[in-house]
Amino acid sequence: MGIFVITPDPRARLMELVDDQGVSLSGLSALLGRNPSYLQQFVRKGSPRKLEEGDRRTLARFFGVDETELGGAGEGGAAEYHGQRRAVGEWADVPRLPLGASAGPGAVAGGELPVGQLRFSARWLKAQGLDPAMLSAIEVEGDSMDPTLRDGDEILVDRTPRPLRSGIHVLRLDDVLLVKRVERAGDALRLISDNRAYPEIERDAGEVEILGRVVWKGGRL
Numbered sequence: 001m002g003i004f005v006i007t008p009d010p011r012a013r014l015m016e017l018v019d020d021q022g023v024s025l026s027g028l029s030a031l032l033g034r035n036p037s038y039l040q041q042f043v044r045k046g047s048p049r050k051l052e053e054g055d056r057r058t059l060a061r062f063f064g065v066d067e068t069e070l071g072g073a074g075e076g077g078a079a080e081y082h083g084q085r086r087a088v089g090e091w092a093d094v095p096r097l098p099l100g101a102s103a104g105p106g107a108v109a110g111g112e113l114p115v116g117q118l119r120f121s122a123r124w125l126k127a128q129g130l131d132p133a134m135l136s137a138i139e140v141e142g143d144s145m146d147p148t149l150r151d152g153d154e155i156l157v158d159r160t161p162r163p164l165r166s167g168i169h170v171l172r173l174d175d176v177l178l179v180k181r182v183e184r185a186g187d188a189l190r191l192i193s194d195n196r197a198y199p200e201i202e203r204d205a206g207e208v209e210i211l212g213r214v215v216w217k218g219g220r221l
Helices: 010-021 025-031 038-044 053-063 077-089 122-127
Strands: 091-102 116-121 135-141 154-158 167-173 176-185 188-192 201-204 208-218
Touching: 010 038, 010 053, 025 038, 025 053, 053 091, 091 122, 116 122, 116 154, 135 208, 176 208
Parallel strands: 091 135
Antiparallel strands: 091 116, 135 154, 154 208, 167 176, 167 208, 176 188, 188 201
């Protein structure tokens, strides 16, 4: 009995990933070193007919998905494909974004194209209940979360949509990206700095955009 695999349309899948991540086709085209309309033409006009291997690989790594979702087939057939999945499955590359979550006075959010990756064990991430496709790494700026988070620490942010619960989150407030301990206070949110030299902030929940929960940190000793 044969096994039939339904392969998603790479253009439709690319647009799903773009919408989920909140990035632009022109920005991704720049990431590939292409002209700003390159991916727009690929999606809307079907030109090129398929992504070049290098472009496809870069996009797959950025989104944390398998290349087959963007049109890769694997010339060696099913055996080569499954071998690739085993190799990829050992590790997950999480994009490191070039913006800082301020743990101090505040920093205006910049662009969101990755400047590198942090590699994690896929098995460890699974044990923590984390989906690599929903993770980003960013740097902490400032000292308001001392001693929990220090200036220059790398943090892993889980963007999986979940009901808000108390913990350390990356958020946007008044167009400023912050990392704070968040607690509910009725219809408001209380934003708390672990460094008690900084006052608490209380704002209506509708004024605060929760971007993700901090689930890991790393930094120099």
